[in-house]
Amino acid sequence: MTQLDVTIEPQSAADEAAVDRLQARAFGPGRFARTAFRIREQAQHAESLAFVARVGSLMVGSVQLTPIRIDAHPAFMLGPLVVDPAFEGRGIGRALLERGALAARAARGDLILLVGDEAYYSRHGYRRVPPGRIRLPGPVDPARLLALELQPGALERITGAVRGGD
Ligand SMILES: CC(C)(COP(=O)(O)OP(=O)(O)OC[C@H]1O[C@@H](n2cnc3c(N)ncnc32)[C@H](O)[C@@H]1OP(=O)(O)O)[C@@H](O)C(=O)NCCC(=O)NCCS
Incomplete structure (x- = not known):
């Protein structure tokens, strides 16, 4: 496969419309009902961490992390992660996840939570949250509730309801 020169950068205000188009194409109008969107809405006061992938000046992928609290523990909700279909399978999803994890670690979160496959x-270190330990505002298929530990043992230690963090 041809190597692409991909850069990962913080999302700028100028990227907003293109990111929205990418998310709309991947998830359709139902995207606003997705858990990550709902959590983001609840945490409006918190600056989310957002990154984009670029090939040259073209924005080809994006990821967002929202600060949350699980009980009193600082954590992040990741999502949506989206890559332009024309650029899939070239490691851009992986690069965005790695950058997100780096930022979440730097911001001293205990874990990153997401709902996904x-x-x-x-493949990127996420594993299933043991059933019943973390509650989200809305129904979630327990098989899709996944977490990446940023602190060793966080997933065994942390239990409670998720709310928008600060
Ligand atoms: C999922 C997604 C972000 C992956 O982006 P990407 O840049 O293609 O990912 P990478 O290049 O890092 O990884 C590609 C690998 O993951 C695999 N993969 C992609 N989606 C997968 C899924 N849902 N389940 C299992 N494997 C998957 C690919 O088959 C490929 O495998 P290979 O390396 O063995 O060929 C992208 O396909 C996408 O935006 N999909 C639509 C939106 C979505 O579903 N987002 C995630 C839900 S929050």
Whole structure:
């Protein structure tokens, strides 16, 4: 496969419309009902961490992390992660996840939570949250509730309801 020169950068205000188009194309109008969107709405006061992938000046992928609290523990909700279909399978999803994890670690979160396909995210260190330990505002398929520990043992230690963090 041809190597692409991909850069990962903080999302700027000028990227907003293109990111929205990418998310709309991937998830459709139902995207606003997705858990990550709902959590983001609840945490409006918190600056989310957002990154984009670029090939040259073209924005080809994006990821967002929202600060949350699980009980009193600082954590992040990741999502949505989206890559332009024309650029899939070239490691851009992986690069965005790695940059997100780096930022979440720097911001001293204990873990990153997301709702997604275990088959994809398990390649990136995410594993299933033990049933009943973390509650989200809305129904979630327990098989899709995944977390990446940023502190060793965080997933065993942390339990409670998720709310928008600060
Ligand atoms: C999922 C997504 C972000 C992956 O982006 P990407 O840049 O193609 O990812 P990478 O290049 O890092 O990884 C590609 C690999 O993951 C695999 N993969 C992609 N989606 C997968 C899924 N849902 N389940 C299992 N494996 C998956 C690909 O088959 C590929 O495998 P290979 O390396 O063996 O060829 C992208 O396909 C996408 O935006 N999809 C639509 C939106 C979405 O579903 N987002 C995630 C839900 S929050």
